[in-house]
Amino acid sequence: xxxxxxxxxxxxxxxxxxxxxxxxxxxxxxxxxxxxxxxxxxxxxxxxxxxxxxxxxxxxxxxxxxxxxxxxxxxxxxxxxxxxxxxxxxxxxxxxxxxxxxxxxxxxxxxxxxxxxxxxxxxxxxxxxxxxxxxxxxxxxxxxxxxxxxxxxxxxxxxxxxxxxxxxxxxxxxxxxxxxxxxxxxxxxxxxxxxxxxxxxxxxxxxxxxxxxxxxxxxxxxxxxxxxxxxxxxxxxxxxxxxxxxxxxxxxxxxxxx
Numbered sequence: 001x002x003x004x005x006x007x008x009x010x011x012x013x014x015x016x017x018x019x020x021x022x023x024x025x026x027x028x029x030x031x032x033x034x035x036x037x038x039x040x041x042x043x044x045x046x047x048x049x050x051x052x053x054x055x056x057x058x059x060x061x062x063x064x065x066x067x068x069x070x071x072x073x074x075x076x077x078x079x080x081x082x083x084x085x086x087x088x089x090x091x092x093x094x095x096x097x098x099x100x101x102x103x104x105x106x107x108x109x110x111x112x113x114x115x116x117x118x119x120x121x122x123x124x125x126x127x128x129x130x131x132x133x134x135x136x137x138x139x140x141x142x143x144x145x146x147x148x149x150x151x152x153x154x155x156x157x158x159x160x161x162x163x164x165x166x167x168x169x170x171x172x173x174x175x176x177x178x179x180x181x182x183x184x185x186x187x188x189x190x191x192x193x194x195x196x197x198x199x200x201x202x203x204x205x206x207x208x209x210x211x212x213x214x215x216x217x218x219x220x221x222x223x224x225x226x227x228x229x230x231x232x233x234x235x236x237x238x239x240x241x242x243x244x245x246x247x248x249x250x251x252x253x254x255x256x257x258x
Contacts, residue, residue: 017060028121041070048131051080052142056222072243135159139221151175158249163220180207187217
């Protein structure tokens with residue numbers, strides 16, 4: 001199952017951003033090793049979001065997206081694990097689709113690279129800091145990883161999705177255990193059938209979809225440059241949609257559990 005074509009030929013930008021959060025070592029080791037996560041957002045929030053960056057790792061717009069998401073709609077504690085143990089060579093491999101996919105398959109496999117355990121450790125970290133509800137939001141490749149986490153039998157996530165998803169299809173979401181929030185661009189396939197494919201699961205909150213036909217794949221992650229007014233406007237709308245949705249699923253869950 002291939003990446004979106006634009007995922008393999010659109011390089012990261014040199015956008016600027018002053019980070020609002022900090023890196024910290026997760027409380028739980030992953031495969032016997034200490035791992036880092038980027039933490040941002042109000043520390044008194046009980047609503048947690050796990051973020052999954054794209055194949056480029058961390059870039060200025062990646063940080064800005066999750067920093068702004070953390071402060072939206074009343075605030076969330078956001079944890080974005082460093083998914084790769086070594087710097088991603090994705091920027092250097094642009095245009096070499098075979099080499100890029102080979103590297104990601106070796107270092108970014110959900111099970112074999114222990115990303116499943118890494119995400120669980122990030123959840124435990126947020127729980128230790130007072131979070132009682134969790135959603136998981138990825139960017140590009142990260143959305144595919146997020147969907148796998150939200151398809152686990154013991155998944156705690158109330159919502160899953162993200163902007164410009166890669167490898168997100170009817171087949172990959174068939175076992176998902178929570179509703180989807182998907183923001184697509186001109187470079188992805190039609191995501192409406194994907195969103196509609198989970199309707200039969202009768203989640204308490206209906207999945208949502210938004211498409212920006214004037215945006216390119218990656219505009220909310222490493223390939224975004226929000227000094228461009230159009231990108232910035234679309235990014236803020238994306239954050240508003242995702243944060244609002246994550247807040248809504250928490251509210252509905254709390255009402256159901258009263």
